[in-house]
Amino acid sequence: MWIVSVFVLLASTIYFATAPEGHGIEQAGAQKSDLLDAAYFSVVTLTSLGYGDYLPVGVGRIVTCGLVFFGLAAVALFIGKLASERSQATLFLLHTSDRDRRLSDFSAAMAGVREKLCISIDNANVNDVSRLVQDLNGKLEGVSNYVAFHAHHSSLGVYGNAPALNRMLIELKALSRPIVGAMSLPAIDTESQRRLDVAVGRIVSLVKLVIEMQSNRVLDWTGTVLTRIGFAKATTDISNAQRKLENGLLAEIELGRRKAATVITEAVLAQVLSACPAGPLQNWPRHDHKRIAVELRLSNKFVTRAIEKLRVLGRLPKAK
Known part of the structure; x- marks a missing residue:
């Protein structure tokens, strides 16, 4: 214009x-x-x-009329643009406030599940752990769908919601600790283990989605140059902090998985028992535990320990 x-x-x-x-x-x-x-x-x-x-x-009058009409149109467009920007800013603030409230509610809900989960783990109550993790998986799916939708359709994370997203990321990292810790409970069965694996996967996916969304966001080229420079610097700072959080989360999960891999849980026993041949142990093929280890992607020593525990529990040998 x-x-x-x-x-x-x-x-x-x-x-x-x-x-x-x-x-x-x-x-x-x-x-x-x-x-x-x-x-x-x-x-x-x-x-x-x-x-x-x-x-x-003369002809100058016609040119002058054109100037007048153009000036009126330009002023009308300018005033309309100002009014539109003001209305848009008001709507944007309301929408940002609503998204911030929803994200805060999600974080509070996950914090509540985390507290209950820690109590159940301390009491070694596998049934409660499994139930809570199943409930948590539903909440994580809802959060992921909400974030993914608004990231693509309403510029979630571009302005205003970064603190709420950051708080949610911190809560997700805190939530991953009891979940990974629950994998080491000896009484964890196959179904509970599956639910725990699903929860860990959804947490990692959600963290990566939020960080990737904020790292790739496009700045709105409105406002002053100083505002844009300040916002770009804040974006970089948030992105760096969240990258560190993501790396710390992945490291903690990997460490927890390694620790859980050294514990013979009920889920592990069920997998080893399913892979064991029927009949007395002395009739098994030589070094058959190595086949089981390769099949289940476990170490030979770990499989040997699991087989011995199954034998002590009277679950081996399996009937033909």
Whole structure:
């Protein structure tokens, strides 16, 4: 719009400066063809409909009418844009506040599950752990769907919601600790182990989604240059902090999985028992535990310990 306005003013100035006698502008009955007079007349006519000190004549009247209509249209568009921006800003603030509230509610819900989960783990109550993790998986799926939808359709994370997202990431990291710790409970069965694996996978996916969303966000080129520079710097700081959080989360999960891999849980016993052949142990193929270890992706020593525990529990040998 500004480029068009400058072009119109330039064209009008050139016309009035070079207009033939009787078709330009006059002052006190005398033709005015000076460039400064032409520029002055064009500007005041476009912005304020003129002051009456210069009088267009001939074709100059038609050019002046065009200037007046263009000026009115430009002012109307400018005022409309200001009103639209103000309304949009109000709606954006309301929407940002709603998203912030929802994200805070998600974080509070996950914190509640985490506290209950820690109590159940301390009491070694596998049934409660399994139930809580199943409930948690539903909440994580809801959060993931909400974040994914608003990341693509309402610019979640571009403005205003970064603190709420950061708090949610911190809560997700705290939540991963009891979940990974529950994998080491000896009484964890196959179904509970599956639910724990699903929960860990969803936590990691959600953390990566939020960080990737904020790292790739596009800045809205409105506002002042200083605002844009300050916002870009804040984006970098948040992104770096969240990258560290992501790396710490992945490291903790990997460490917890390694620790859990050294514990013979009920889920492990069920897997080893399913892979064991039927009949007395002395009739098994030689070094058959190595086959089981390869099949289950476990170490030979770990499988040997699991087989021995199954034998002590009376679950081996299996009947033919």
